[in-house]
Amino acid sequence: MNRIxxxxxxxxxxxxxxYCTAGYPHLNSTIEVLTALQQNGADLIEIGMPYSDxxxxxxxxxxxxxxxLENGMSISILFQQLQSVRAxxxxxxILMGYMNPIMQYGLEKFCAAAEAVxxxxxxxxxxxxxxxxxxxxxxxxxxxxxxIFLVTPETSEARIRKIDGLSSGFLYAVSxxxxxxxxxxxxxxxxxxxxxxxxxxxxxILVGFGIKDRATFQSAAANxxxxxxxxxxxxxLQNSIDIQATTKEFLNTLLS
Amino acid sequence: xxTTKKNNFAVDEHGYYGxxxxxxxxxxxxxxxxxxQEQYLQIMYDPEFQKEFQQLLADYVGRxxxxxxxxxLSAKHxxxxxxxxxxxxxxxxxxxxxxxxxxxxxxxxxKTRIIAETGAGQHGVATATxxxxxxxxxxxxxxxKDIERQAPNVARMKMLGATVVxxxxxxxxxxxxxxxxxxxxxxxxxxxHYIIGSVVGPHPYPDMVARFQSVISKExxxxxxxxxxxxLPTHVIACVGGGSNAAGAFYHFLDDLTVQLVAVExxxxxxxxxxxxxxxxxxxxxxxHGSKSLLMQTEDGQVTEPHSISAGxxxxxxxxLHAHLFKSGRAVFMSATDEEALKAAFEISRTEGIIPxxxxxxxFHVLNEMKFKKDDVVVICLSGRGDxxxxxxxxYV
Numbered sequence: 043m044n045r046i047x048x049x050x051x052x053x054x055x056x057x058x059x060x061y062c063t064a065g066y067p068h069l070n071s072t073i074e075v076l077t078a079l080q081q082n083g084a085d086l087i088e089i090g091m092p093y094s095d096x097x098x099x100x101x102x103x104x105x106x107x108x109x110x111l112e113n114g115m116s117i118s119i120l121f122q123q124l125q126s127v128r129a130x131x132x133x134x135x136i137l138m139g140y141m142n143p144i145m146q147y148g149l150e151k152f153c154a155a156a157e158a159v160x161x162x163x164x165x166x167x168x169x170x171x172x173x174x175x176x177x178x179x180x181x182x183x184x185x186x187x188x189x190i191f192l193v194t195p196e197t198s199e200a201r202i203r204k205i206d207g208l209s210s211g212f213l214y215a216v217s218x219x220x221x222x223x224x225x226x227x228x229x230x231x232x233x234x235x236x237x238x239x240x241x242x243x244x245x246x247i248l249v250g251f252g253i254k255d256r257a258t259f260q261s262a263a264a265n266x267x268x269x270x271x272x273x274x275x276x277x278x279l280q281n282s283i284d285i286q287a288t289t290k291e292f293l294n295t296l297l298s
Numbered sequence: 299x300x301t302t303k304k305n306n307f308a309v310d311e312h313g314y315y316g317x318x319x320x321x322x323x324x325x326x327x328x329x330x331x332x333x334x335q336e337q338y339l340q341i342m343y344d345p346e347f348q349k350e351f352q353q354l355l356a357d358y359v360g361r362x363x364x365x366x367x368x369x370x371l372s373a374k375h376x377x378x379x380x381x382x383x384x385x386x387x388x389x390x391x392x393x394x395x396x397x398x399x400x401x402x403x404x405x406x407x408x409k410t411r412i413i414a415e416t417g418a419g420q421h422g423v424a425t426a427t428x429x430x431x432x433x434x435x436x437x438x439x440x441x442x443k444d445i446e447r448q449a450p451n452v453a454r455m456k457m458l459g460a461t462v463v464x465x466x467x468x469x470x471x472x473x474x475x476x477x478x479x480x481x482x483x484x485x486x487x488x489x490x491h492y493i494i495g496s497v498v499g500p501h502p503y504p505d506m507v508a509r510f511q512s513v514i515s516k517e518x519x520x521x522x523x524x525x526x527x528x529x530l531p532t533h534v535i536a537c538v539g540g541g542s543n544a545a546g547a548f549y550h551f552l553d554d555l556t557v558q559l560v561a562v563e564x565x566x567x568x569x570x571x572x573x574x575x576x577x578x579x580x581x582x583x584x585x586x587h588g589s590k591s592l593l594m595q596t597e598d599g600q601v602t603e604p605h606s607i608s609a610g611x612x613x614x615x616x617x618x619l620h621a622h623l624f625k626s627g628r629a630v631f632m633s634a635t636d637e638e639a640l641k642a643a644f645e646i647s648r649t650e651g652i653i654p655x656x657x658x659x660x661x662f663h664v665l666n667e668m669k670f671k672k673d674d675v676v677v678i679c680l681s682g683r684g685d686x687x688x689x690x691x692x693x694y695v
Contacts, residue, residue: 093599094468094600094601095477095586097481097587098324098326108467116598117599118598141585142585142586142601143599143600144599145599146584146598146599168588169322170322170325172312172320173322192324192326193325194326196328196487196488201328219485221485224485
């Protein structure tokens with residue numbers, strides 16, 4: 043059974059997915075970050091594959107992408123780093139990124155490599171449903187990779203149902219119309235979260251974008267299965283001299 | 299209502315020109331892009347819209363722009379060379395053909411806030427102009443580096459009441475200004491319309507912008523018929539960054555296969571110098587700003603920083619229509635270096651009394667590299683005037 047499905051079988055509430063950027067803060071800190079996140083309470087880990095033009099991301103994650111690229115990070119290096127990740131990391135791992143670097147790496151080769159190292163799911167915000175259905179769906183399925191789509195407060199109910207049908211693993215509910223790391227109020231969105239909950243969708247729901255602390259996490263998780271935190275964690279890592287200590291403090295404050 | 303033209307070069311229902319195009323956008327942009335996809339043709343070809351659009355093109359933009367026989371240049375090359383004078387459009391370039399169209403569209407969609415990206419500043423000025431005309435808020439994203447090298451256009455946008463926001467990420471040029479504009483749209487989906495200035499972006503933008511710019515080739519046909527007895531030239535030449543003036547100049551000739559279409563890219567310091575913007579020569583298929591096209595990038599798929607002396611051509615991609623014209627062989631792609639473009643700018647200034655934009659100057663250069671027959675009729679799209687580039691030109695006087 044895929045690790046994501048297994049997780050949601052066992053845990054229905056307050057699931058915490060933490061985003062980190064591969065090769066950030068240092069080229070070789072990826073595994074150290076994953077280990078610290080697992081040890082301190084992350085239920086899932088989303089690894090961002092850095093890109094020169096991350097359209098859906100706000101300034102914090104843009105900056106971490108730039109630093110990671112300057113550090114020399116690439117998809118090939120990431121797969122090398124993840125080669126024996128399953129010896130130490132048991133939580134589900136999701137790769138998040140943009141289409142262009144994967145196209146150049148080769149989509150088939152990418153899916154095969156992801157499966158081989160033990161990746162469980164993929165998030166590609168700039169791969170729309172039409173392209174997914176007509177070209178890519180079978181490839182992800184063949185390699186046992188869950189494909190996680192985004193929905194937003196502007197997404198119509200009919201479209202949410204269609205996206206839910208195509209999504210697997212979970213549904214990524216963007217909290218408000220924004221790029222990542224925004225300051226729009228999560229508490230205003232409880233109606234939208236409740237609507238999603240009442241739709242009785244096939245997939246569990248995790249809320250992302252704008253989750254930055256204990257209060258926003260709880261507010262997002264109250265009517266869904268949990269939440270995704272990214273920019274706030276990257277920000278914490280910006281000035282970190284000890285990744286383990288920073289991660290422990292960050293997650294303790296969030297989950298206490 | 300006009301329907302989609304049935305030829306090999308028209309966009310299909312999913313936004314593809316052959317292998318290129320599409321709408322690779324995050325879900326946050328879906329409602330806006332979907333709305334445009336569903337409504338743009340209906341709105342554009344509505345008789346009321348057309349009436350207002352044509353009136354503004356005539357009375358505000360100053361269309362039709364002249365088709366001018368450049369006699370001294372013609373004599374030099376031994377052919378007839380006509381210049382399509384888009385430099386005489388209000389605001390000094392072809393960009394306003396599209397912004398007039400899109401502002402009317404934005405009004406019909408009920409949008410109150412307009413955003414745009416700009417490289418050389420011509421599209422920014424053209425957007426600020428129509429926003430002033432219609433009383434809409436205008437925010438223009440411009441690379442920090444371009445703000446420095448295109449100071450007169452920054453001043454014009456401010457004078458027109460627009461807010462100019464520097465894009466400080468990445469290469470700080472047109473690509474990054476476009477990223478910032480798209481992020482703004484993600485953050486403001488309800489009240490905002492994004493006026494893209496070139497034939498790039500997710501479907502329907504490449505087709506929509508090409509249609510608004512197609513007035514250029516429509517007029518060329520009519521004017522050539524009056525002047526020469528035939529509406530078809532042998533060659534149409536235009537510079538290409540994203541490719542909006544070229545798309546407009548080629549549009550009504552795409553199915554006339556006797557017409558040789560020539561697109562001229564910026565070679566910068568030379569194709570192999572590592573400082574170039576010649577996308578068809580250096581690019582591979584890739585996805586940027588919502589569409590699949592040719593793209594300058596590293597082996598890892600990171601988009602590279604192009605170089606051109608002209609801010610308007612300093613873009614690592616090319617519109618999907620042009621990628622298709624390149625791949626299918628319908629258009630010939632040539633290039634001009636910074637130095638060649640400068641030289642051409644001075645030559646046109648002194649043989650025809652017309653100071654062209656640096657972008658346009660690239661198109662003139664290739665006359666020197668082409669072989670013509672004596673009866674050939676060449677049309678060059680003189681896409682913009684050179685006032686904005688005087689700082690650069692003055693260094694070489």
